[in-house]
Amino acid sequence: MSISSDPHPLDHRDINRDMAIFATDPLVGSGLPMWSPAGAVIRRELELLASEIARADGCMAVYSPVLAKRALFEMSGHWAKFSDDMFPPMQVGGEELVLRHASCPHHALIYAAQQRSYRELPVRLNELAPMFRAERSGVLSGLNRVRQINLDDTHVFCRPDQIAGEVELALRSALGAQRVLGLSVDYVRLSRRDAGPGYLGSPEQWRQAEHALRVAGLAVLEAGELPLVEAEGEAAFYGPKLDLQVRDGRGHEDSIATVQLDFSQPDSFDLAYTAQDGSRQRAVMIHRGTVGSMERVVAALLERYQGRLPLWLAPVQLCVLPVTSAQDDAARALVEDALRADLRAVIDYGGSLGARVSASRRRRDCVIAVIGEAEVASGAAQVIDVAADFRGAIPRDVMLVLLSRSYAERARTTAWAAARVTRDGGDRRR
Numbered sequence: 001m002s003i004s005s006d007p008h009p010l011d012h013r014d015i016n017r018d019m020a021i022f023a024t025d026p027l028v029g030s031g032l033p034m035w036s037p038a039g040a041v042i043r044r045e046l047e048l049l050a051s052e053i054a055r056a057d058g059c060m061a062v063y064s065p066v067l068a069k070r071a072l073f074e075m076s077g078h079w080a081k082f083s084d085d086m087f088p089p090m091q092v093g094g095e096e097l098v099l100r101h102a103s104c105p106h107h108a109l110i111y112a113a114q115q116r117s118y119r120e121l122p123v124r125l126n127e128l129a130p131m132f133r134a135e136r137s138g139v140l141s142g143l144n145r146v147r148q149i150n151l152d153d154t155h156v157f158c159r160p161d162q163i164a165g166e167v168e169l170a171l172r173s174a175l176g177a178q179r180v181l182g183l184s185v186d187y188v189r190l191s192r193r194d195a196g197p198g199y200l201g202s203p204e205q206w207r208q209a210e211h212a213l214r215v216a217g218l219a220v221l222e223a224g225e226l227p228l229v230e231a232e233g234e235a236a237f238y239g240p241k242l243d244l245q246v247r248d249g250r251g252h253e254d255s256i257a258t259v260q261l262d263f264s265q266p267d268s269f270d271l272a273y274t275a276q277d278g279s280r281q282r283a284v285m286i287h288r289g290t291v292g293s294m295e296r297v298v299a300a301l302l303e304r305y306q307g308r309l310p311l312w313l314a315p316v317q318l319c320v321l322p323v324t325s326a327q328d329d330a331a332r333a334l335v336e337d338a339l340r341a342d343l344r345a346v347i348d349y350g351g352s353l354g355a356r357v358s359a360s361r362r363r364r365d366c367v368i369a370v371i372g373e374a375e376v377a378s379g380a381a382q383v384i385d386v387a388a389d390f391r392g393a394i395p396r397d398v399m400l401v402l403l404s405r406s407y408a409e410r411a412r413t414t415a416w417a418a419a420r421v422t423r424d425g426g427d428r429r430r
């Protein structure tokens with residue numbers, strides 16, 4: 001299903017009313033959504049995907065505090081550029097602490113905490129990093145504009161000769177993550193600086209960095225369908241970047257993941273390594289994201305699928321409905337089998353079958369399994385999978401195998417066609 005085929009796609013805040021993904025409260029404050037159980041399930045699956053990709057790319061997990069002295073962000077350049085977007089400093093003892101705007105300075109200092117040899121580079125540090133924006137209440141909305149962002153964030157520290165390989169690896173992984181999520185990237189943008197002020201680093205560094213990104217971007221995109229579009233004035237203040245651009249149902253454009261080159265913070269933090277000849281050399285820093293921020297990606301997924309998420313992301317993967325209390329035992333046994341197979345399954349007993357089916361559909365449960373008298377006798381379930389446009393009787397054990405496979409493969413839809421073959425086979429035996 002495609003959101004663009006729906007003339008009235010729902011906003012993620014409307015979908016949230018049916019699915020209870022996040023809650024807000026004036027006592028907590030605007031722009032500070034709390035993740036409800038259903039939202040936490042989705043977020044945990046996304047965090048798992050992000051950490052799998054990071055591990056496969058040779059990243060090492062780190063944790064760092066969300067606070068630091070104001071002096072850290074003065075050194076990194078964030079304070080000069082973003083102090084208006086940062087929460088005001090907190091006085092603690094004689095110290096001035098601020099909530100971080102980005103995790104790069106912390107990661108730079110983790111790198112700098114050890115002597116580094118050319119042989120151990122690249123060092124890639126990954127964190128699901130909370131960061132903060134002092135947005136005005138008026139502009140805050142749902143999950144898209146928030147005051148705490150939880151970003152799948154990686155910083156790579158490498159030698160200049162490793163830039164091309166690292167940018168290619170990062171871009172491939174970011175595109176791969178978006179493919180798994182089913183969020184179609186429209187194009188990749190090479191975001192360059194313009195003639196304006198406020199950019200750190202020399203023009204020569206910028207020229208080299210933009211060239212490196214262009215070459216690596218073209219190398220990755222050559223094989224695929226996506227264009228590389230250059231845009232002046234879209235760069236970060238510390239360097240140019242490749243942005244994966246997506247458009248939502250209303251045509252609004254957004255960057256969902258980025259690969260950014262940074263020749264500035266290595267200077268600010270004196271990030272170095274010992275070269276083969278024993279000399280001390282400046283390291284290059286690359287900021288990269290794959291899944292993106294949890295808030296933004298969940299908003300995008302909810303709108304893209306209109307809440308009908310692929311099974312691996314669905315808060316409820318299987319909702320079992322006994323037709324009458326006579327089928328309660330069979331329904332309970334099915335839920336137990338599903339839980340044993342690591343599936344997220346629930347049972348709903350209360351009210352008429354029609355009302356329970358409606359409630360489950362409104363909640364966007366991935367698969368509904370109705371068990372009546374005939375199904376108890378045959379060992380089947382009446383399966384309803386709205387996203388896959390499938391309704392039919394499937395043997396319960398076959399259903400669980402198919403759901404487990406769909407989950408393990410992070411499949412877009414469950415392959416019910418495979419079950420029809422099995423079921424037909426079963427019918428013939430009877």
Ligand SMILES: [Zn+2]
Nearest residue numbers: 102103104287
């Ligand atoms: Zn960064």
